Amino acid sequence: MSCELKLKERIGTINPIFTCQPAGAQYASIGIKDCIGIVHGGQGCVMFVRLLISQHLKESFEIASSSVHEDGAVFGALNRVEEAVDVLLMRYPHVKVIPIITTCSTEVIGDDVDGVVTKLEEELLQVKYPDREVHLIPIHTPSFVGSMVSGYDVAVRDFVKYFAKKDKPSFKINLITGWVNPGDVTELKRLLAEMQIEANVLFEIESFDSPLMPDKSAVSHGSTTIEDLISTADAQGTIALNRYEGGKAAKFLEKRWDVPAIIGPTPIGIRNTDTFLQNLKAMTGKPIPDSLVRDRGIAIDAITDLTHMFLADKKVAIYGNPDLVIGLAEFCLDLEMKPVLLLLGDENAEYENDPRIKALQDSVDFDMEIVANADLWDLEDRIKNKGLELDLILGHSKGRFIAIDNMIPMVRVGFPTYDRAGLFRYPVVGYKGATWLAEQMANALFTDMEYKKNKEWILNVW
């Protein structure tokens, strides 16, 4: 009976769980209204991230590149940033916010992006766009540091840091969601609405799930406004749901603007959603209404139908973004399942001090491994060569072949989930998310029982 937090034992990465920092900054950038980022690096750093996002959401998002070619790599490429800003502003009259997102190449060649932003503010913006509101925000996300998760965290902080400014105290709170789906935002906003709480939602990405309109007008983009970002400094408090995706921004607001911060827990499952609501109540003084008591009851009713009959003792491996993985593991435990392997795709010194991981270490009554800096081979190798037996895998689509080749049922969760239809539309957070997750897991097990003819008759009388 042990729960060990360790690092991947190999030096290389076979089938990475994450992509690199600039991707996280890009995902954050599309959450802001009137914002098109410029990624300062080679074109692939943008093209593939746009493709990845469009695979996940089945929508296209605009992100620009400074298109660094050979000459720029040799002589410096700041001229490419200057040109990119001008071209973008000329052709996209609605754009107000332009993060300049660095990559490994431009960090290695040492391009002074902060310097060029100052130069552009003093020259280009004043001379050519004197009447236009334009915000250029350097975001340093070298790919050889952290992962897409830290890139997201850094970008959210940098946006907040750039805009936040005290005006007059507001009753709003800041809700920093972390790297979630449109369906999660819908559920979170519903919970807030039930409690009659107004929030600056970072980021307001329900609109990522955009319609196909008869007048062809729809575009997919986030809708957090500059005003929302500015007023984060006036909020009565910040709740950052994810420690590693938005935690930095919450801490910044607390330190710089005295906005009290509550970081976590990721509201996955009943218990963590309860805590989230208690935190909301404590922060705003608003009571938890009967409607949410009822909502919670519906979720618990649904889960009760599944948990001890079907889910209990099922061994699960979970990989993906750290807050998601930990949240899912906690929920699995409440569901009487055994999350035997958790894979966190990057190395982060803070994992050791994460109270949730400590709690797992203190109380888990079976052997659980938590591997940081993990890759997907950590999972597959254990299954294929080291005797790991699993009933279920929870993770994103990049690990699909592990499930397929080893015939283990899998519920797609996290980012990206391109090999299943419409998952971004459903929440994993809140009471609705708890129901959805439990039912997805149960249905995945049921389908597998039928496919393998493994006591499939048991469902005859359920």
Next chain:
Amino acid sequence: MEDVTKTRVEQLIDYIMKNCLWQFHSRNWDRKRQNENILGMTTKLLCGEPVTPETPEDKCYWVDAFCLAEAYRERHPWLATLGVDQIRELMAKLHEQLDFQTITGSLNEELSDQHY
């Protein structure tokens, strides 16, 4: 060029442009070589002269030439009404025109690159 010849050259070129790839190798020396050899053999075939490719290179020209000659015969019955000299003259004009469109008059700035 008289009108009828011009029209015929245009028809012949149009077939090459729409259906063939051999005229679009990436460098001008290759295009020159391809045009010369393939159209040379095509001319002979259309004139009923023997073509006996020996080397692999010649065989490769020959398959393109053979298919082109076949296509021309099939599509352009007027070819059968021409004498050998007329065919040669027409094909020379075609060659000239193809060289112009793909080499000398080409706007492709990479044709003169010294490397592949």
Next chain:
Amino acid sequence: MPYHEFECSKCIPERKQHAVTKGPGEDLTSCLPKGYLNTIPGSISERGCAYCGAKHVIGTPMKDVIHLSHGPIGCTYDTWQTKRYISDNGNFQLKYTFATDVREKHIVFGAEKLLKQNIIEAFQQFPDIKRMTIYQTCATALIGDDINAIAEEVMEELPDVDIFICNSPGFAGPSQSGGHHKINIAWINQKVGTVEPTITSDYVINYVGEYNIQGDQEVMQDFFKRMGIQVLSTFTGNGSYDDLRAMHKAHLNVLECARSAEYICNELRVRYGIPRLDIDGFGFEPLSQSLRKVAMFFGIQDRAEAIIAEETARWKPELDWYKERLKGKKVCLWPGGSKLWHWAHVIEEEMGLKVVSVYTKFGHQGDMEKGIARCGEDALAIDDPNELEGLEALEMLKPDIIFTGKRPGEVAKKVGVPYLNAHAYHNGPYKGYEGWVRFARDIYNAIYSPIHQLAALDISRDPIPTDKGFVTQRMLSDASLPEEIRASTTLRQYSGAYDSVTPLRDKTYPTFDSRPAAAE
């Protein structure tokens, strides 16, 4: 020059030279856009980088190789599982990707030691794989790691492994095409001629510039095998590393995607005297001509004719069923590089479609020459298109369908234009006779999607038909067809299976008597 100036690009005047409309009487001496020039920063171009051109497009389809990228994880992750190049060995190349995971400390102190450990470790983890390609990335190119030296060291220590080095960092060229070039040249310089193959036929080809998208290579290989031709190697779809080291022993290079792989054919011609035959594997007539030419080269035309006759008889009635229903439909043919010329003419000839525009994301002027040559009048040709130009063109041209990539396909969706994936295909393969019918079927299903029809209706103001609970594609496509076509008993819809490729893997092939005269 009949340049087309986009409204949205008037403020970047150099863009004007990148789009032309082929007017009446125009030919290539008066109508060709600029191409393969540096991208305009901030234009939201669709181009990728030279690393992906090398690793993702050409390197990775090799099926029995550990593909290791020397750099941070992102390059590896991003170019993994976004293509459909399958293989007959369980898709190892799709499933596994390797990164050396370069971190800040390596940027400062060098990553050569890290690289060496990675190589050894990867071979240990996959003991059955003895071949590796190492791809340089921006970061490791800039810090100047000597990848070649490390690979040499490992090959000395592990004599049963072989390693290929591809130095094509993302910034090495205006687009992914820079990477195509670099990996072609690197392969012939490093690897061709290092293995002596077993020759099993008098007729030996390399099949070049073919990436086995949804099984294209396997379909074409089936034709070659039926003719008794040995496909010594395929560069690179479903291709084997050691087979490709033996490319110098083929009699003929059969070249499909000249954009990505003409370099190696040109070099093989110069260095080894192997001729280059450009072919089209798409479309009945071009494919028939292609098979005929390959066979004629070897003096076995009868074998090709037998295949052509059999396949045409089997599939032509199905192609024609679709052609009757696709006539006059307008297409924006907006692929990456080679498909604009592979498809431009033949979809008009054999499917009755009308190509209103071609574009190339990463092609060169040579691709535009071929594409424009094969287009009809008034087609708009765009080099290195960007997001706004694409939207403006769709608005202006009002196509019925667009053939493009996944993400631009999502843009088209929003303006009511159905898309087919030109790179990865919808339900391919699209090569071969059956494949071509599958393509026509996919186009038909896209254009006549009843949901697509519903998308255009505004329920708040348009007259809404309330007399139907459903509409079928057939009700839409056949409404204005003449009765004799609608009721034709010779034409028929596609009748093949969902998976047309896997059965080919277990096929047995006839043996032919050797014809010494034909051998070189």
